[in-house]
Amino acid sequence: QVTLKESGPALVKPTQTLTLTCTFSGFSLSTSGMRVSWIRLPPGKALEWLARIDWDDDKFYSTSLKTRLTISKDTSKSQVVLTMTNMDPVDTATYYCARRSPDEDAYDMWGQGTMVTVSS
Amino acid sequence: QSVLTQPPSVSGAPGQRVTISCTGSSSNIGAGYDVHWYQQFPGTAPKLLIYGNSNRPSGVPDRFSGSKSGTSASLAITGLQAEDEADYYCQSYDIRLSALEVFGGGTKLTVL
Numbered sequence: 001q002v003t004l005k006e007s008g009p010a011l012v013k014p015t016q017t018l019t020l021t022c023t024f025s026g027f028s029l030s031t032s033g034m035r036v037s038w039i040r041l042p043p044g045k046a047l048e049w050l051a052r053i054d055w056d057d058d059k060f061y062s063t064s065l066k067t068r069l070t071i072s073k074d075t076s077k078s079q080v081v082l083t084m085t086n087m088d089p090v091d092t093a094t095y096y097c098a099r100r101s102p103d104e105d106a107y108d109m110w111g112q113g114t115m116v117t118v119s120s
Numbered sequence: 121q122s123v124l125t126q127p128p129s130v131s132g133a134p135g136q137r138v139t140i141s142c143t144g145s146s147s148n149i150g151a152g153y154d155v156h157w158y159q160q161f162p163g164t165a166p167k168l169l170i171y172g173n174s175n176r177p178s179g180v181p182d183r184f185s186g187s188k189s190g191t192s193a194s195l196a197i198t199g200l201q202a203e204d205e206a207d208y209y210c211q212s213y214d215i216r217l218s219a220l221e222v223f224g225g226g227t228k229l230t231v232l
Binding site for chain 2: 037039041046047048049052060061062063096098104105106107108110111112113
C-alpha cells in the first residue's frame with residue numbers, strides 16, 4: 001500500500017524559511033523512473049507545481065520559485081524534504097507531496113496535504 | 121496565470137454529458153507532451169482521473185474519458201452524477217520551462 005504524508009509547521013512568519021517533509025511508504029525512490037514532487041494549492045486558486053526529485057537525484061524547480069526552493073531526498077528514511085526561503089503571505093497554501101509513478105507517468109498517489117499559513 | 125487554459129466553471133444536469141477543455145500551445149500539449157487529469161473535492165487531495173491523454177486508472181468509472189488533439193485536450197464526463205461535482209485540473213509539461221510541469225487553472229464542475 002502506497003502512502004505519502006506531509007509534515008511541517010502550520011504557521012510561519014514572513015521572511016522565515018519553511019521546511020516540509022514528505023514521508024512515504026510502499027515504494028522506493030531508488031526505483032528507476034520514480035519521482036516525487038511538491039505541489040501547492042493556495043486558497044481559492046489553482047494547483048501549482050513547485051519542485052520534483054527523481055530516482056537518480058535529478059532535481060527540477062518551478063522557474064518562478066527556483067531561487068527560493070531546495071528539494072532533497074533521504075532514500076533510507078523514505079523522505080523527501082522541501083525548503084522554501086523568504087516566506088510571504090502569498091505562499092499561504094496547502095502543500096502536497098505526490099508520487100509520479102513510472103507506469104502512468106502521472107501523479108498517481110498524493111499525500112493528504114498540509115496547510116501552511118504565512119502571517120506575522 | 122497558467123500556460124494551460126481551462127474554463128473556470130462548467131455545469132450540467134444529472135445524466136447529461138459535459139466536457140472540460142484544456143488549451144495549451146506548441147510548447148506544451150502541441151509539442152506532444154501527455155495530458156493528465158485530476159479530480160479534487162474540497163479539503164481533499166487531488167485524485168488521478170486520466171493519464172496519458174486517455175487512459176483511466178483502475179477504479180475510475182468509464183463515464184470519464186480523455187482526448188487530445190493538436191494543442192488542446194478535453195475531459196468528458198457522461199451520465200453526470202451529483203458526486204461528480206468537484207474541481208478538475210489538467211496537467212502537462214512545457215518545453216519553454218525545460219519540460220517542467222504545469223497545471224491548468226482548474227474548472228469547477230457544478231451538477232445542477
